[in-house]
Amino acid sequence: MANFAKPRAPRFAVDVYQNEYLPEGAREVSAIVTVTATGGAGLTRATAVAPDSAVVIMVDCSGSMDHPPTKMRGARDATAAAIDTLRDGTQFAVIAGTHEAKDVYPGGGRLAVADAATRAQAKDALRRLGAGGGTAIGSWLRLARHLFAGSTAAIRHGVLLTDGRNEHETPEDLAAALAACAGSFTCDARGVGTDWEVKEVTGIAEGLLGHADIVADPAGLAADFTGMMERAMGKEVADVALRLWTPAGAEVLYVKQVAPAVVDLTDRRTEAGPRAGDYPTGSWGDESRDYHVCVRVQEAGLGQEMLAARASLVVPEAGGATVLSQGLVRAVWTDDLAASTSINPQVAHYTGQAELAVVIQQGLEARKSGDFDGATAKLGRAVQLASASGNEDTAKLLAKVVDVVDAASGTVRLKAKVTDADEMTLETRSTQTVRVKK
Known part of the structure; x- marks a missing residue:
């Protein structure tokens, strides 16, 4: 049995950018919370590391993938390229998606463990994939969730490729599948060609804290899938949450990720103790993201100062949470017009x-x-x-x-x-x- 070296986890830092000065009577406090993870093992680490990642690739095999045939061929080549990018020890599976979902490799409702032999077997299974049938993306996601449920991997990431609209299930079916999968794994989504629905593909990625994009020319799929898998292999801390504590009488108006993309997290809050709530951010490697936090606090008098929010990066655990870093959002009431009307850049x-x-x-x-x-x-x-x-x-x-x-x-x-x-x-x-x- 291989001796796996434990990878070095990144260190987190939280920086808060705001104008803390408010005019008399004002109650809304806005801040940009920048979260930066650095110092992890990153993509340059040796392949013999702890096998703590699982990946499920969902490939559209509906009939439209054969029009033109380059789409199905491009999907097979792209999935093979992604499999070649997997680190040794990574658990993985491939799903063929039509109006139903089938785990074509390794099969049997389980995950394979990446090494030279299983990569070759998976690519052999890919060669047998053909196009036919309809499209029911929710069933693909539910099967991926089932496969991940059998894994102890901390980092669980899906990749979904489609070329058409989700015509063989209702929008409510897809929404229910996304709700069931949220928190189980993250997922990047790709639309190939131009016959798919943008809101469906971006909705899948946003709901599962991944990234959506278009690959208009199937010839670009292999490079795109390789890049996606390299980023997935760079994730080292899973299920990180942005925890906001606010004082009595305060209300969180919204929490949005604003870089590298806009994602509204406001409605994804889960309670985390008195006056505290967690907002999911997914998995992290060495990277930086920005969040816009807006809190309405109780009014205070001129010259008074208040802690409007405490923003912490946490990994929730049974009975508590590990705090990775934190920053403070302040409110100070002033009659200095220049100070209170300045907008933070x-x-x-x-x-x-x-x-x-x-x-x-x-x-x-x-x-x-x-x-x-x-x-x-x-x-x-x-x-x-x-x-x-x-x-x-x-x-x-x-x-x-x-x-x-x-x-x-x-x-x-x-x-x-x-x-x-x-x-x-x-x-x-x-x-x-x-x-x-x-």
């Missing part, structure tokens, strides 16, 4: 990034419905926000949908012809943000 930046995501989605919806004036206004505002914040990637995507007359003022014209791929790429990546310039 980080808060202002991410408020704009959240608005950017919303107006892109609203603009594309207006364009689809034939409201071209509304679409022009919303997408013009998006161009203005992207330009002001330095979000060059989003600006480039917007320029494929509108002709930019003046970015600073948001003056644009809708393009007469836009490819499905360009429109879907903008919609899929609309929530991706750029970090604030320090």
